[in-house]
Amino acid sequence: MSWLPIYNAWVLMVGIVSVFLWKLVGLWVFLFVVFVSLVWLIKESLCTVKHYATAFWVFILSEVIVFGTLFCLCVITVEDDLSPLSSPLELPLLGCFILTGSSVTVTTYHHYLGSYYGRFFLLLTIILGFGFLVLQMFEFYDCDCDFTFCVYGSVCFSIVGLHFLHVLGGLIALCFLYFFGDVVPGSNVDFVVWYWHFVDYIWLFVYLIVYLS
Structure with a gap:
């Protein structure tokens, strides 16, 4: 147990x-x-004991359930006279391009794992992830409404904030791979890459539901 x-x-x-x-x-x-x-x-x-992917996919499934629940709340509580957190054609759209680009770079890193090119693309992924976090902080700062504005605003802030924390967690894991990747088992590298892809794909749903709905 x-x-x-x-x-x-x-x-x-x-x-x-x-x-x-x-x-x-x-x-x-x-x-x-x-x-x-x-x-x-x-x-x-750092442990050399083999970890199975089943637990990781159970974790991803639980994350999908959490985000799916929040997405449903966002759709249910939306009102016609309410505006999104920010314009969908400005910072959120730029965030889509940044995270999509980071998905490409982390895939390239995974392909060239253990080489100089791999480290370069991993660093590029970290830079893109950090840029996305900075972009999100600017969006929060410029937003006209706050967490207590209404139910819909609270749900939107919860979704975007939760995704922000997931990106931050993924960025910490990527930084760990960059500095200590030589001692990390290959299976754990796979988990970090898959997790980053998951974070990228979730943002596309966030953009469609929170900003375009």
């Missing part, structure tokens, strides 16, 4: 409760346990 589901549920609960109750102590506890989780993940990635 694994303790990870209980641990993950507790971390998520602390984070959500701290955000809604504005408890700074809870937020610090949340950041600490996230740090512990990252240390544990790094330790696991």
Whole structure:
């Protein structure tokens, strides 16, 4: 029996409760346990024990369910007189090109894994991912509405913010591969590349549903 589901549920609960109750102590506890989780993940990635892809695909399935639920809420709560977070032909569209380009570069990195070209395209993927995060922060800063504006706005912010966190997590994993890729098993590299593709494809659905609906 694994303790990870209980641990993950507790971390998520602390984070959500701290955000809604504005408890700074809870937020610090949340950041600490996230740090512990990252240390544990790094330790696991250095382990030579074979990990099976089934658990990874179960994780992806759970992420699809979460995003699918939020997408349904976005469609249900949309109103005719409400505008999207930003113009779909400006920053969000540029984000589509950036993430699509990063999907191409990470595939090229995977193809040339272990060579100089592979490291170059991995670095290019990291730069594109970082550029997307900067783009998202500019979008949040220029947005006229906020999280408490209405139900539809809250759902849209939740979707875009959740995707932002996923991109950030993927970017951390890519940076780890860039600096410590020589000691990471090949199967773990595959998981990171697949995860980045998943993040790219999810953004296309975010663009279609949140910005164009």
